[in-house]
Amino acid sequence: MAMLGALVLGLTVVVMAMLAAFSLPAVHGEPRHVPLGVTGPQRALDVTRAGLAGDAWDVEVYGDRAALAAAVKGHEISGGFALGPDGIDVYTASAGGTPVATAISAAGSALAERQRTTADVHDLVAFPSDDPRGAGFGAVTLPMMFAGILPAVMLIRLFPGSANLRLRIAGAFGFALAAGAALTAFLQYGAGSLAGDYWRSAAGLALGMAAVSITALGLDTLLGYAGVMIMMALTIFLGNPLSGLSTGPHWLPDGWSTLGQLLPLGASGSLLRATAFFDGAGAAFPVLVLAGWIVFGLTLVLIAAHRPSRQARRDAGEIENIRDANPGDTWPTEVQRAPV
Secondary structure (H helix, E strand, O other): OOOHHHHHHHHHHHHHHHHHHHHHHOOOOOOOOOOEEEEOOOHHHHHHHHHOOOOOOEEEEEEEEEEHHHHHOOOOOOOEEEEOEEEEEEEHHHOOOHHHHHHHHHHHHHHHHOOOOOOOEEEEEOOOOOOOOOHHHHHHHHHHHHHHHHHHHHHHHHHHHHHHHHHHHHHHHHHHHHHHHHHHHHHHHHOOOOOOOEEEEEEEHHHHHHHHHHHHHHHHHOOHHHHHHHHHHHHHHHHHHHHOOOOOHHOOOOOHHHHHHHHHHHHHHHHHHHHOOOOOOHHHHHHHHHHHHHHHHHHHHHHHHHOOHHHHHEEEEEEEEHHHOOOOOOOOOOOOOOOO
């Protein structure tokens, strides 16, 4: 009865933790240190920067409208205001995060109202016309999670032992390549949710799934089902709500957004956003993060491959017990290692 009560309590805590992980970032989401550009006459710039003071915006001044627009398209800033005698031109990039783009538009309208002028919004980097809200782009999280974890679990069960180590690693990379190509093809040509170069987006998505799969492979090989639970916690409880895939990282609370971008799902989402909508701008950091996770996963696999199996450790313990009970007998000094 006590075990049943502990199980019920434990599952309740898990469900509450899941609710908190998914709801708190959404409830407390707002612009935080969003990189924003401004250009225009000095007097107007001073007034604008004073009106944008606070933690929501990190304001940078640009020399002219062309430089400001290029910075938005190059993924250097999330948007900007071009100030002129005829009003304010508001530049946004909704493909970089719809809530952030909406907040920039609202800030531009409020600024124009205070200055008794008008604001015209220009979405310089929008989602494709077939999916203007980016619903397909935001929906890639769940397939990416399971396309990383499930193959790792199946490969270990179907191809166990140290003799199949290379086969498991090759299978994880092979599935990531195939699934990356297939998912990108569906999103770009089927749903119309992606733009940009297909092969670059497919490679980025494959790299993200490989990072999840190889890490799951390493954790499962080393820790068994406990490793799978750890990987699911990293992806479902932390990675998914903190990925910023639908909102952009600047919409999350401070610190949590940084953590999200250091996890596989957050880095994968940022990489796909960069390759699909910003011509690869901003792809370097997520590529490094994903490569780091792959190296980490491979390291775990190699550690597990070079340690004695559970059966070998049990056999060694039994021999030590017999030695202690029969100190005068001679026993082999080594125990034959069983396959991992």
